[in-house]
Amino acid sequence: RRPFHEEEKRRQKARNDSSSIWKRKRRRYQVSPRSGTDLEDEDCPEEEFEPTAGGKDPLICDVGYYARRVGLDVEEFNVQTEDGFIIALWHVYNPKDYTTVSPLGRAQDEPIVFPKDYLADSSATLCQQQPPGKQKYPVLLVHGLLQSAGAYCTNDDDSLAFYLAKSGYDVWLGNNRCGFQPRHQMLSYNDPRMWNWNIRQMGVMDLPALISRVLSETGFSKLGLVCHSQGTTETFVALAKEQRPELGDKISVFCALAPAVYAGPLIGKMYFKFMRIISPGMFRIMFGVHAFIPFMMLMHRWLPGSIYGALGYRVFSFLFNWTDARWDRGLRDRMFQFAPVYVSAESMRWWLGRECFASQKCILATREEGRREEEEDEEDEAGLEEYFNHGKAHPSEEHEERSESQQWKGRKAWYDEHVPPLALWVAGNDELVDGRRLLRRFERGREPHVKVVHAKIIEEYEHLDVIWAMDMIEKVGREVKQVLWKTAPPEAKESCRVPEGCESIDSGIESGLESLEVS
Numbered sequence: 350r351r352p353f354h355e356e357e358k359r360r361q362k363a364r365n366d367s368s369s370i371w372k373r374k375r376r377r378y379q380v381s382p383r384s385g386t387d388l389e390d391e392d393c394p395e396e397e398f399e400p401t402a403g404g405k406d407p408l409i410c411d412v413g414y415y416a417r418r419v420g421l422d423v424e425e426f427n428v429q430t431e432d433g434f435i436i437a438l439w440h441v442y443n444p445k446d447y448t449t450v451s452p453l454g455r456a457q458d459e460p461i462v463f464p465k466d467y468l469a470d471s472s473a474t475l476c477q478q479q480p481p482g483k484q485k486y487p488v489l490l491v492h493g494l495l496q497s498a499g500a501y502c503t504n505d506d507d508s509l510a511f512y513l514a515k516s517g518y519d520v521w522l523g524n525n526r527c528g529f530q531p532r533h534q535m536l537s538y539n540d541p542r543m544w545n546w547n548i549r550q551m552g553v554m555d556l557p558a559l560i561s562r563v564l565s566e567t568g569f570s571k572l573g574l575v576c577h578s579q580g581t582t583e584t585f586v587a588l589a590k591e592q593r594p595e596l597g598d599k600i601s602v603f604c605a606l607a608p609a610v611y612a613g614p615l616i617g618k619m620y621f622k623f624m625r626i627i628s629p630g631m632f633r634i635m636f637g638v639h640a641f642i643p644f645m646m647l648m649h650r651w652l653p654g655s656i657y658g659a660l661g662y663r664v665f666s667f668l669f670n671w672t673d674a675r676w677d678r679g680l681r682d683r684m685f686q687f688a689p690v691y692v693s694a695e696s697m698r699w700w701l702g703r704e705c706f707a708s709q710k711c712i713l714a715t716r717e718e719g720r721r722e723e724e725e726d727e728e729d730e731a732g733l734e735e736y737f738n739h740g741k742a743h744p745s746e747e748h749e750e751r752s753e754s755q756q757w758k759g760r761k762a763w764y765d766e767h768v769p770p771l772a773l774w775v776a777g778n779d780e781l782v783d784g785r786r787l788l789r790r791f792e793r794g795r796e797p798h799v800k801v802v803h804a805k806i807i808e809e810y811e812h813l814d815v816i817w818a819m820d821m822i823e824k825v826g827r828e829v830k831q832v833l834w835k836t837a838p839p840e841a842k843e844s845c846r847v848p849e850g851c852e853s854i855d856s857g858i859e860s861g862l863e864s865l866e867v868s
Contacts, residue, residue, distance in 0.1 A: 481844045544693040602771070615670055669781055788806075
């Protein structure tokens with residue numbers, strides 16, 4: 350029996366009732382279009398978030414449509430990266446308290462990240478629509494591998510994007526290069542140079558461009574960043590001290606859901622092993638030097654939503670060993686309307702190819718460095734066991750030796766003083782990535798500049814459950830909402846409304862690893 354069987358039935362009934370009310374409302378409007386009843390119904394009193402779409406789900410790839418079903422809406426900004434890609438940035442808003450930006454204002458700007466006067470020139474910022482104390486703190490959400498930011502918008506009011514927006518945040522959804530519509534300032538789709546990129550470019554080019562545009566539009570000096578899976582990968586890469594560490598100064602907190610830094614056991618599957626065996630040249634012969642298996646996108650356009658959703662789930666479930674045990678099965682087809690997207694064959698080689706992530710099993714370290722870490726961890730655990738079981742040496746007696754060991758580990762740190770506070774939600778049953786190992790890296794002092802403000806292992810969760818599980822709001826969403834507000838800059842808290850449920854949260858940043866939560 351599915352763990353949320355009864356809740357699934359309750360939600361399906363609620364959706365059916367809502368659809369019936371919507372149909373009745375539309376019929377009344379068609380009979381008397383000028384009566385003013387198109388947005389009013391005795392069964393639906395006026396609310397803060399009034400749906401402007403409803404009825405049977407058509408299963409379409411349209412974030413704005415699903416936002417309108419819950420009383421919100423979405424406007425799209427075009428963002429140009431420093432290497433010329435045009436990427437989509439979606440802004441979620443409440444149409445009752447926000448005026449949309451003109452199409453010209455939403456067009457791409459010059460490919461300049463964080464210009465010196467982007468905060469000084471605030472005449473066109475969105476924050477001007479609300480007086481001080483009523484503004485909303487900006488939050489940027491970034492998606493995972495082969496997905497779009499629509500993955501945060503598939504569960505109606507229980508979608509993370511809509512939940513944060515209705516709680517009082519200014520929510521922005523960032524998409525990576527190419528996405529559903531590959532666009533470049535100079536290059537065409539058939540040009541191999543259009544596809545010569547991997548995770549590094551997504552981190553050091555796409556992410557800064559998205560953050561810069563959000564900050565320039567809102568007038569804030571920092572934002573909260575929430576990422577899932579590959580979104581965490583590109584962020585961890587971008588923040589590394591050899592890449593673009595200053596980006597951390599623009600982020601008040603980095604919330605990592607199912608952080609993809611270390612590989613999980615799934616990488617040992619036969620079909621993934623095959624990818625590691627073949628040479629880079631053979632990989633390019635098999636998959637080309639353009640988009641990775643573009644046939645998937647043709648299927649997305651040609652097949653009806655219900656058929657495509659069913660096929661999409663089965664294919665990805667086979668490849669990544671996911672199940673829908675904790676999802677609302679009535680929404681499963683909708684979840685797969687926003688995947689896959691166009692990605693480069695080179696980016697997939699970065700994940701799966703020889704001498705890449707699948708071989709090294711880490712995004713920022715070699716296999717040899719990983720083995721050294723494991724050996725050190727085993728030595729540390731053996732030393733603790735000796736102390737607790739035999740009392741051979743008290744930790745305080747080895748303080749100096751430990752300090753030297755910590756300093757040695759710190760010299761191999763990935764991050765410097767620019768790294769923002771981190772919050773992590775690890776799926777305990779995740780076979781794709783190993784979040785526990787990342788937590789262990791922080792616990793063992795290998796990143797002296799990293800401050801973990803929240804850490805949680807959800808034992809029963811799989812890789813996608815952190816954004817799609819029926820109890821995601823309870824186990825992840827509420828904590829994300831609170832962490833975002835707790836770490837927001839003091840000046841932002843003075844000008845912004847307090848998100849619902851955050852009224853009693855204390856200010857300040859404290860380490861969260863000392864109280865690691867396991868549920």
